[in-house]
Amino acid sequence: MxxxxxxxxxxxxxxxxxxxxxxxxxxxxxxxxxxxxxxxxxxxxxxxxxxxxxxxxxxxxxxxxxxxxxxxxxxxxxxxxxxxxxxxxxxxxxxxxxxxxxxxxxxxxxxxxxxxxxLTALRTGAASAVASKYLAHPQSSTLGLIGCGAQSITQLHAISRLFPIKKVLIYDIDIEAVKSFDNRISLLGLDIEILPTEIVDILSESDIVCTETSVNVGEGPLFTEYKNKPHLHINAIGSDFPGKIELPLALLKESFVCPDFIEQAKKEGECQQLTDDEIDSDLYTVIQNYHKFNHLKDELTVFDSTGWAxxxxxxxxxxxxxxxxxxxxxxxxxxxxxxxxxxxxxxxxxxxxx
Amino acid sequence: MxxxxxxxxxxxxxxxxxxxxxxxxxxxxxxxxxxxxxxxxxxxxxxxxxxxxxxxxxxxxxxxxxxxxxxxxxxxxxxxxxxxxxxxxxxxxxxxxxxxxxxxxxxxxxxxxxxxxxLTALRTGAASAVASKYLAHPQSSTLGLIGCGAQSITQLHAISRLFPIKKVLIYDIDIEAVKSFDNRISLLGLDIEILPTEIVDILSESDIVCTETSVNVGEGPLFTEYKNKPHLHINAIGSDFPGKIELPLALLKESFVCPDFIEQAKKEGECQQLTDDEIDSDLYTVIQNYHKFNHLKDELTVFDSTGWAxxxxxxxxxxxxxxxxxxxxxxxxxxxxxxxxxxxxxxxxxxxxx
Known part of the structure; x- marks a missing residue:
């Protein structure tokens, strides 16, 4: 043998x-x-x-x-x-x-x-960077992070590799997570300004936002009122379980919603809140037909990231x-x-x- | 941490x-x-x-x-x-x-x-021994093995721990597997007679039979004609995939059929051939109500072993x-x-x- x-x-x-x-x-x-x-x-x-x-x-x-x-x-x-x-x-x-x-x-x-x-933290960050490449404004320089735990580090790292990020607006219900953020990202060697910011202001000032919270089942969304930049792209990371959502339905309905994996997102992602015809295209379809979707970079878009095998x-x-x-x-x-x-x-x- | x-x-x-x-x-x-x-x-x-x-x-x-x-x-x-x-x-x-x-x-x-x-070979052998304890004649002394590959060793080993096996009748389409069998089981230290035997005679002479072949999908059953001892118990091991079967439908219909896991056996086991009302009780039900099933030790029984988690x-x-x-x-x-x-x-x- x-x-x-x-x-x-x-x-x-x-x-x-x-x-x-x-x-x-x-x-x-x-x-x-x-x-x-x-x-x-x-x-x-x-x-x-x-x-x-x-x-x-x-x-x-x-x-x-x-x-x-x-x-x-x-x-x-x-x-x-x-x-x-x-x-x-x-x-x-x-x-x-x-x-x-x-x-x-x-x-x-x-x-x-x-x-x-x-490896999960890395690939989740990389997936958001890829989605942002195809859906976010190419000159995005302000990144909002709602939730400052482990996943926020790889989100920032990955997105900073593709975009000229200058300012990072951060929010967490845990004030310690906000306080320690500077120190945790220092080894990324980024030339950025970090500003603790309320969610409502993060949405109105950011070009790209990542939501990566541990919001409990039934307790979402993270916010209801918002006024976003016209070209805002959101990477919604935290919703990955039946009943767990981060974004308000009204925002999703206004957005181009792009799940990583439609069938899974309908069960566990932000797409739980939507009917089939309210879900747009999955990420690989956008990438394989990027010329058709280029206009989205000036619009409101959501990457519904449940985590794809x-x-x-x-x-x-x-x-x-x-x-x-x-x-x-x-x-x-x-x-x-x-x-x-x-x-x-x-x-x-x-x-x-x- | x-x-x-x-x-x-x-x-x-x-x-x-x-x-x-x-x-x-x-x-x-x-x-x-x-x-x-x-x-x-x-x-x-x-x-x-x-x-x-x-x-x-x-x-x-x-x-x-x-x-x-x-x-x-x-x-x-x-x-x-x-x-x-x-x-x-x-x-x-x-x-x-x-x-x-x-x-x-x-x-x-x-x-x-x-x-x-x-570990799979061991637990598959042990499961057959358990099924035999509840379904086979307690004085079973002749064991038939149809298929003499790796699984046959642990089938014999496990069953010999619970029954006074004296004679083992073996069959394999690969003559080399038959020839090498004695040598392979020598370290089990069993005092048994091993006899290469045709399938038809295995069925008529054995108290317990184990089928553990690699019969291809669509090529079963292994035999069609048979005349069995009235109290024969069969452990059917090889059927574990859609379309893969070892036993003839007529024999199953005559038998008390006991799958390890009914839903799985209907997809992958001998039970593929049966309607729901032709499947009797799963093994844990037999064990939990053994007094009700004691009469089966004098009858024709089949343990449909697909492998249970x-x-x-x-x-x-x-x-x-x-x-x-x-x-x-x-x-x-x-x-x-x-x-x-x-x-x-x-x-x-x-x-x-x-």
Whole structure:
């Protein structure tokens, strides 16, 4: 029997890869690969079911779900992600815990397994940057961030790679998150002004806004009154669960609404609030027909980002490629490859004979 | 932030555990735990969706599927299993490659990850032994094995732990598999007579029969004519895919048919051939009401074993427990636990400051 190994990328491996490669270069590569993937996406070669999972409102409220994607003749990538909002307070752990697995469709072999926490934050930022590239005003220089947690860092990072951001208007219900924001983004090395701002002013002054809050089910939207710049583009990140919404219906109805994955967004995203004919085009359709949608850069647009398995595949492939290039990670023999394919107890013989 | 680790049980770890603990003791524990789990199973505390996956008939024919199970307030176990029938010939790899993951539902943390190849073979054997305990004649001494591949070893092993097996009648379309069978089971240390036998005679002479073939979709059943002992119990293992069947409809109609998981068996098992009213009771119902079903031990019965996620959870828990007891396996920090929950790039600060 052949010996096959799984490339394991631990938390410290993915961190080391980012340090070695450089976070800007890595984000640029990720955005580039994501655009290529959206440009070439079709439902014949790539199959993406709506994610499913278990959610529970027991003592420890939470959700564990799996997000599979199948790229014909190449690989299956499955991200398993846990969302447990009480983790920080109760267990000193992040809300999102995740790992990503990549399987070879020739044999079913698990080729790689990696941390999905950092990779999810990266690909969510990159997806917003891509949506903004096609929907936001090209001279966007003021970015609004509603919610200043972990996701806001990668949103800012990714968007700053494509736009000449000069001013960042920030808001969070947690004043500590607002206070620590400067310090948290200092290593991005951006030449920007950061201003704590009320939501109503963020909407009227920003060219691009990202919403990435942990608003509870049934407690949205985050605001009701607003007066926006005519060309405002919003990346709505936080809505990713039935009943969880961030934006008011009136704003959505005024906007060109572009979900990452229509069927999923209707179940879990801002699109829950809309009828089918109020939802415009998904992101890959916009990208594949960008000339038709160019006028949107002067209008009000919303990217309804629920998190798409295709993005997980792209970021996983990037890290596996980098790991091979930098020889980072650990090869382990996880699957039992018997020396005799017809004998699951083969190892007993070895231990006797050898 | 707290540090959390994932217990990794590689192929050699699970093999070492079996050697250290002893294969008979391990199989006995597995059968015992499986019975307890079936006795206590209810759909309120344990949620098991039908498995789903990607199957493809491209250049490399195959299937990758995920089998999740949620035990309320405790854990989620997900087995990912690949079935690629050309693996042995083309890649010198087993047909089934698999890993099993176990998540803590308090936090979503990946507690453990283990080889699923050996564990699947073990739990499939154990499930047949459990079904036989409740459906086969207690004095069963002749076991028929139709199909002599990897699964036949664990079927024999498990069933021999509960029944006084003296004679094993074996059949395989691959004559090499028949020839090598004696040698492959020698380490089980059984005092049995092994006789290559035609299918028709296996059915008329055996008390218990296991079918575990790789019959192709559309090419079943394995036989049409038969004359069985009045109290024959059959464990039908091989049928686990739409269109794949091993047993003739006439035999099923004569039998008490007991699937592991009715909804799945109707899609992938022998039950594909039956109408709803021709399917009798699932295994846990039989076990929970064993007094009502005791008469079946003198009749013709079929266990339609498609592979149930509950069995994966039981075998995974057993191995995680043993790994902790024997201090076998490797703890890895897979998920990125930031020292600052609000900063996914935390590691950059460490590398500068430290």
């Amino acid at each position: 052949g010996k096959i190994t799984t490339l394991l990328l631990s938390a410290s491996d993915v961190n080391l890869l980012m340090q070695n490669y450089g976070i800007d270069r890595l984000m640029d590569d990720l955005i580039f690969r994501l655009i290529k993937e959206f440009e070439n996406f079709n439902t014949t070669d790539t199959v993406i079911p709506i994610r499913s999972g278990f959610n529970y409102s027991t003592e420890h409220v939470g959700l564990i779900e799996w997000m599979p994607v199948y790229k014909k003749g190449e690989e299956v990538v499955i991200k398993v992600v846990g969302y447990h909002p009480n983790n920080p307070d109760k267990f000193n752990l992040p809300t999102i815990l995740s790992t990503i697995s990549c399987y070879d469709t020739k044999t079913g072999h698990l080729k790689g397994l990696a941390d999905g926490v950092l 295709l993005e997980d595949q792209v970021v996983m492939d990037l890290f596996l490629d980098l790991a091979n290039e930098f020889k980072i990670g650990k090869e382990v023999s996880l699957e039992n490859i018997s020396s005799d394919v017809k004998n699951p107890y083969h190892f007993l013989y070895h231990s006797v004979i050898v | 707290g540090k959390i680790t994932t217990l990794l049980l590689s192929a050699s770890d699970v093999n070492l555990l079996m050697q250290n603990y002893g294969i008979d003791r391990l199989m006995d524990d597995l059968i015992f735990r499986l019975i307890k789990e079936f006795e206590n199973f209810n759909t309120t505390d344990t949620v098991i969706p039908i498995r789903s996956g990607f199957n493809y008939s491209t250049e490399h024919v195959g299937l990758i599927e995920w089998m999740p199970v949620y035990k309320k307030g405790e854990e989620v176990v997900i087995k990912v299993v690949g079935y690629h029938p050309n693996n042995p010939d083309k890649f010198n790899l087993p047909t089934i490659l698999s890993t099993i993951s176990c998540y803590d539902t308090k936090t979503g943390h990946l507690k453990g990850l283990a080889d699923g190849v050996l 509950l069995e994966d959870q039981v075998v995974m828990d057993l191995f995680l427990d043993l790994a902790n007891e024997f201090k076998i396996g490797k703890e890895v920090s897979l998920e990125n636990i930031s020292s600052d929950v609000k900063n996914p790039y935390h590691f950059l600060y460490h590398s500068v400051i430290v």
